[in-house]
Amino acid sequence: MAECLDSCGEVHIPYPFGIGPNCSIQGAFAVTCNTTNNGTDTPYLGSFQLLNINLSLGEVLIDMPVSHQCYDSTRKMYHYTDWWMNLNTHHYRFNHQKNKFTVIGCSTALGVVNFTNPHDSYLGGCVAGCDSLESLIEGSCSGIGCCQTSIPQGTNHIKFWFNNNLTDTEAYNFSPCDYAMITAEDKFTFNTSYITSDLLWKQNMSAVIDWFIANTSCETAKTNKSSFACISNNSICVNSSSGAGYLCNCSNGYQGNPYRKGGCQDINECSNNNTCSTPAKCRNFEGGYQCYCPFGWRKKHDNSGQCELNLALVIGTCASIVVLSFLVLSTYVVYERRKLSKVEEKYFQEHGGRILLEKIQTDQRFGFTIFTKQQVEQATNNFDSANIIGHGGQGTVYKGTLRDQLVAIKKCKVVDERKKKEFGTEMLILSQINHKNIVKLLGCCLEVEVPMLVYEFIPNGTLFHYIHGKIQGSQISLSTRLRIAHESAEALSYLHFSASPSIFHGDVKSLNILLDQNYTAKVSDFGASLLSPTDEVQFVTFVQGTCGYLDPEYMQSCHLTDKSDVYSFGVILLELLTSKPVIDFDAPEEKRSLSSCFLSAMKEKKIEELLDDEIKNEDDMEVIMEVAELAKECLNMKGDERPTMKEVTEELDRIQKLKQHPWGQEYHPEETETLLGQASYGIEIEHSGYFSLEKKARKSIAAGR
Structure with missing residues (x-):
């Protein structure tokens, strides 16, 4: 806080x-x-002075009092201080590895008891003695003037007890006091002056105390998420070395405070110049690092990880240098290339290239390619404007040839800095999307400041130009429009329900529906921008949206859902029915929006005034009205009341079949009345699409009449 x-x-x-x-x-x-x-x-x-706290080891260093017993030769009696300590049993223990029971004196016997037990169960003891001062050894605590013994594991409540029955009062002539304490072994050195002076009379000694979050194991602690203390990402739970309780540590490759959200941060091992042995280079990534050999070197075959000179490459380079007549120019070129390589390597790391590269190397079936900057430049003739096939708010699309295959290369304008690290992971997700009506993402280029995406090339342009840029005299049949709508809906339904994790397009519009050589619809730009996680299981595209297609509910809440795509698809259905622009800036304000005009026309039953003249046909009006009803449902202001894309797909499939085989063409009144009667009594009858069987039955009766 x-x-x-x-x-x-x-x-x-x-x-x-x-x-x-x-x-x-x-x-x-x-x-x-x-x-x-x-x-x-x-x-x-x-009540103890705190000297240090160690998070990773679960230790605190504190000042501990020294207990003493002194002999008053005048009064022939002892005076002493009792010493005991009771640690919180739920959180603390004496460290049995780093502490020692320590006794100092020339005629001293000490007992140590566990005071937790009513019977004062014995923990240990120590005897220190000496015949004369000359027998003392500076720095030695082997029993002559100083004695040390171990503390049992798990001790938390102890008391010192001096045994006067073993005391030699003659020793008090030159050593009047005995001392007892718990001290950290590495913080204590025996000084012979302790025997003859009062240096330890009121002095404290450092001791190591183990601490833990709760007196329970990791396995038990993890079951109670509300009280579990290891809340940072990249943290792990470890059982305390004291034999009780658990602690939290950062995972390997991370450092910081595991008890804080976001407390464990990646360690940049490459900041240490000694991480990789020269001439190997260091590449840092989340949770670790990798040493790699630079140009002209290769890893030794002994698995030591060290680099050795690539003699064949060196000899070839030297021969080339000898041939070159301008040595200075050659040196400059090599320098510039290395400089550029460092920049490209930096971009490669920032955009998650290591994640993609590891996936490509470990999975031969992974159909995704990381193209170099040079390959992309050659494919587009260095991004010649003659190869531009599309412009957008997020970038420019170029036509190119890579590996004898026509491709579309999207050169984005900007990338959100905070999303660079997720780019590699998101490409793994998008590259595995495989659907006949979705433009295939073939690869990417990461050696540039803003990553470039490589798609399959779709030759016949966009649905927008197909609808609004028709050649004079050409026509688009109702059947073709229905097919394109159904194929586009299938693609969006796949993204919503079959992709893992689910993907919401966020910018559904006729410009993002391409048509191949057979005029089959292909949805594009579902991954044109970086993806951002909305929760643990879903991804959505970075949404800018397009005026006229944007879900009004999204514009109010800024919360994108699958129903936002449904709304935008409803606008596309209007384009297919009317061949009108979704926003007409030349029209009066109340008639600028195609969706508003459509909803008004539906309410006033004047939909025929909006329809494209090419599809106005008395025989097709039932089919057209079915599509119009579907579009109306998609354009519902409340997202919860719109159909899902799966339901839209099913309804379009039914409408296509209705177009091919009109229901009621052969009217059987007794069969239709039976269906209607079943529907009215709530009997569930197999049907497809978003609309009810009752509606179909009533239409059939009307057609029969």
Whole structure:
């Protein structure tokens, strides 16, 4: 939280510890920051001074008191301090690997008991003795003047006990006091002056305390998502080394605070110059890195990962250099190429090229190609304007030839910086879309600032130009229009219901429906922009939309759904029925929108005034009205009341069949009345399409009359 302090004095206080109300994950992790007489801020964990917190190891370093027993030779009696410590059993343990029970004295016996048990169960003990000061060894704690013993694992409540029965009062003539403590082994060094002086009288010693989030295992903790502490992406749960409880760590290749959302960040291993052995280069990626050999080198065959000189390549290069007459010019060219290669490598990494490359290398069936910048430039004659076949708000489309295949290359204008890293993953999804009525994404080029996309080439232009740019005298039959509508609907239904994850197009319009050599509809631009995740299972295209096609509900909520595509498809149905532009800026304001004019005409039953003269035919009016009714349903202002694209596809399929074999052509009144009667009694009868059987039955009766 912003109001919580993250340090006290020189000690960093990371979450789950915290200073202040609601700043720690639990009360046991609350830290107080006290100001001493000299104005220094000092942190305390309970009553103990806090020296350091280690998140990854689950340890804190604290100051522990030293217990003493001193002999008063004048009064012939001992005075001593008892020492005991009770750790929170749910969150703390003494570290049994880094701490030691330590006893200092020349005639000292110490017992250590587990005070948690009513019977004071014995944990250990130690005896230290010495005959004279000369027998002491500086730095040695092997029993002469100093003794150390281990702490059992899982200890959390202990008490020291001096055994006076083993005490030699003569030793107190030169060593009046005995000391006992728990101390971190690497923080303590025995000093012989401890025996004859009072250096330890009121001194504290550092000790390592294990901490954990809760006294439960990772397996159990994960089952309660509301209290599970490992909330950062790229974090893992680990069982505490103390033998109880669990901790959170960042996964390999990440660092930071796993107890915070977004706390674990990628480690850039390549920032360390020693990550890869020279001359290997380092390539960083999310969660790891890779060493690769630069031009002129290759990896050794001994799997050591080191690079060796590629002699064949070096000899060939040297021979070429000798032949060149302008050595300076050649050096300059090599320098510029390497400089460009670094820039291209940077773009390749930014756009997720490693993800795609690994997929291509591991899956031979993966029909996707990463083209080089040079290949794309050659295919388009360096993006010659003569090869432009389309313009859009997001970029320009060029016609080109790659590997003896005609392709369409989309050169986008800009790319959202925050989405660069997801580009590789999104290309994996889009490249696996395979449908006869969807333009196939063949590959991409990543060595440029804005990635370029390579599609199959569709020769007969767009549905928009087919409808609105007809050659004088040419006609588009109603059957052709129905077929194109049905094929387009099938493509969108596939994206919504069969693609994994689901894809919402977001910019459905006649300009984005292409026609191949057989005038088969092909939906395009479903992946023309980067994809962005809306939740864990769905992807949508980056939507700019087009005036006249945009879902009014989306314009209000900015929330794209599959029903937004349904609305836009309804506008396309109007184009097919009327051959009119979706927005006519030359018309009066109330008649500019084709969808508004259509809905008004339907309400006033004047739809024939809007229809294209080419399809006005008394025999086809029933079919046309079916399409108009479907378009009306698609243009419903409420998205929930629109049909799905699957239902639209089924209805168009039914209407096509109605066009080919009109229902009621051979009128059987008794059969039709039976169907109508079944429908009226709620009997479910097999039918296709979005509209009810009752409606069909009534139309059949009307036709028979």
